[in-house]
Amino acid sequence: MQTIGILGLQGAVAEHVRQVEALGLNAVVVKKAAQLQDIDGLILPGGESTTMRKLIDRYEFFDALKAFHEAKKPIFGTCAGMVLVANELVDSENAHLQIMDVTVKRNAFGRQIASFEAGLDIDGLNQPFKAVFIRAPYIERAGENVDVLATYDGKIVAAKQENVLASAFHPELTNDTRFLKLFVDMVKEQSLTEFAG
Numbered sequence: 001m002q003t004i005g006i007l008g009l010q011g012a013v014a015e016h017v018r019q020v021e022a023l024g025l026n027a028v029v030v031k032k033a034a035q036l037q038d039i040d041g042l043i044l045p046g047g048e049s050t051t052m053r054k055l056i057d058r059y060e061f062f063d064a065l066k067a068f069h070e071a072k073k074p075i076f077g078t079c080a081g082m083v084l085v086a087n088e089l090v091d092s093e094n095a096h097l098q099i100m101d102v103t104v105k106r107n108a109f110g111r112q113i114a115s116f117e118a119g120l121d122i123d124g125l126n127q128p129f130k131a132v133f134i135r136a137p138y139i140e141r142a143g144e145n146v147d148v149l150a151t152y153d154g155k156i157v158a159a160k161q162e163n164v165l166a167s168a169f170h171p172e173l174t175n176d177t178r179f180l181k182l183f184v185d186m187v188k189e190q191s192l193t194e195f196a197g
């Protein structure tokens with residue numbers, strides 16, 4: 001059985017653990033870079049991206065996360081996690097992991113509507129998905145190798161590039177595990193490829 005890690009430096013960790021387990025995989029909270037050796041996929045949770053980046057540096061995760069991505073292990077960034085994976089950020093020189101060819105705008109839906117829910121049509125899901133947005137970013141530009149999975153109000157809010165999946169919303173905050181299942185399927189497929197290869 002595959003194991004999915006949730007980066008446990010800051011943010012919405014426990015809810016992801018619950019959903020991963022509900023989908024029948026092992027879940028571990030990752031607090032040390034060495035733990036990346038033992039997992040098949042990683043979730044970068046929502047929270048506060050600038051704080052998370054500071055902790056990534058403090059606990060010497062940066063190079064290990066880049067290596068994890070280079071080894072083609074699937075990574076799923078939700079909300080602040082989507083900010084972390086982006087190649088570029090709007091109005092900032094300081095992009096973080098730079099493993100997805102997108103430009104992300106932080107806190108992009110404005111202060112007045114800091115949090116909201118919306119029914120989204122998502123590529124790969126046959127019924128709308130109730131998405132919870134909390135001070136959410138969106139993808140302002142997506143490169144040609146990026147698959148757009150969902151938009152809200154004309155803005156890209158879910159996308160995939162090879163083994164990197166990103167959502168502006170928090171799929172772990174509903175009881176609907178279908179979005180996380182898309183990631184679980186990526187992890188299973190990658191494990192099979194490694195086994196065969």
Ligand SMILES: NC(=O)CC[C@H](N)C(=O)O
Nearest residue numbers: 046047048049079080134
């Ligand atoms: N809910 C969230 O993860 C908010 C993300 C936050 N606005 C950031 O840029 O880090």
